[in-house]
Amino acid sequence: MLLPRALRAPAALLTALLLPFAAACGGSARADSEHDVTLRVGATGWKVEEAVLKFAHLDDTPYKVKWSVFQGGDQQLQAVRANALDLASSSEIPPVFSAADGRPNFKVVAVQRGSTLNQEVVVPKGSKVTGIAGLKGRKVGYVKNTTAHYFLYELLKQAGLTWSDIDAKPLLPNDGLAALNGGSIDAFASYGTSVITAHQQGATTVGSGADILSGNFLWSARDSVLKNSAEKTAAADLIARITKAYAYVRDGREADFAKVVAENTHQPVAQAEQDLTAQQKQRPTQARTVDDTAIASQQKVADAFTELGALPSRLDVKSFWTTALNADLKKAL
Template sequence: MLHTNRTRLRRALAGTVAAIAAVAGLSACGSGDADASGDKPVLRVGVQKDGVRAVLQEAGLLDDLPYEIEWAEFTAGPPIVEAASADQIDVAWVGSAPPIFGAAADANFKIVAQVQERDQKENSILVPSGSDIADVAGLKGKKVAVGKGTSAHGLLLQALERNGLTLDDIEANYLAPADGLAAFTSGEVDAWVVWDPFVTQAIEQNDAVEITGGAPDEQGVQFEIASSKSLEEPETRKSIEHFVKLLQEAWVWAIDNADAWGDGWAAESGLAPEITRAVARNKAADFGPVTPETIAAEQALADAFFEAGELPKQIDFASIVEPGLID
């Protein structure tokens, strides 16, 4: 067990180095700097293939902003946390687990809001059509693709533990979504743990089968995070607060305009409209301050990661929450 845990910690450190390298190519302009015309400050926003830009655009909320937005796209949440810590972005959206891994690495960021998906489902465990794996217990001894330090990692850990297994009982292949899809469709792994829109894409286009997902192994909570340095700069903090409130407004709009959001998401991401529309319809969510219930659930997840040897130290989740930016 000790050897296995040390190996995992070495992999985690390697992932951190890779994430830092990934953000090195981003714009080095400081948060709050004026744009090229000198008229407005710049807000640096990190995104994934998560439809955030599309929902803001389709809701008409990107017009006449008091700042210019500089978008930076990432493959998953862990490198976003690293980018925020390195002062390469000001604000971004991540899943439930990346802040935990960031806190354990002493990253300089804060959580400023939460997104509670109404279906309480952030990820799914998928197997190929025709697989002999019918449930989580069937993963024992199998190769499973999952993103290290992602919300999918959290779902996998807790689903295994609920079924009397640990991460030591499977062969985890830590892969980004694109590599996970390639490994899954080629048969290099037996299962894949991932989030939408990749879940819906794999089910619709690759005949993947979901064996579990969502509650009780996760709560469907995601977070808006911000760079600590950016929050300390009054002008940038003001821009972040404004942007977070735009997101809150956008998610209210999205509940009644899922197809319009889905179409914009497809145009932005290159995914098929039928995929993004389906995801948008399923992802009604409430955007607001981090609740005590969420803090307790995230603390339990952080403790589970530590006990499994996935973190170098225990963390206090409440200490990385910055209140006051949203009502």
């Protein structure tokens, strides 16, 4: 559910760019019923959630959904901060950085369990690097403030290296692929479609985040959504529908949905089916309500970034989680 451009714009600049969009969308107008609701929802890479809902015939929502595509969950959270999105999906990491200033305008409202496959450190065709230890002193691209940042750090530790042992280059997925193929970096830590594309171009895997990452992907909602009962109900319903849609796919329809995936990720249908089947076997996509275990999992990640020096001080992640959607989500599921 990810895609692969240009070096990351500073958060302040991206926020400034998003503000006119937020204004044009009028923020989130107060809704008295679900029929009055328009949820602005983020998607990473391509609109896989919209596609799976349509495939499962569950896109007939009583509310409107406006999907917007971003290169990563970090940009989705920046859009939420700029009031340009109502609901964002991401790994555990983007909310940590979006809340680090102590003034988040969102809460994590649900957990979507998902696959951690296609989260890899890759090297280009012909590289002599065969493992993470071989990255010492080399230029390594990574997608900053994402799962790639986290699993690269953990893989380096496992190999007896520190972050300072590599020449780390923060790059967005598209830029990382171009840099890898152009020879300006020796390896690239990324995820999803960018990893799939890298392999199509001859790249090989030297490290994987599959067993490092928790598989918890978070739904974050703007505070204003949680203050409006119709919007809150709509958000819970949408999250539940996505769970039901993936269950529909797993009920013997993987081959058919793989055709939709292949069309959007530009890979052979057979490869798309193989990846989809492996992902759903590893960890079926399904939503869960907020609990202490999920919060503790993100706290572990946040502490790692504090140790890395990416956060100025320890962050108590519980401060931006809420159980406010639990009752609605349980009912919708």
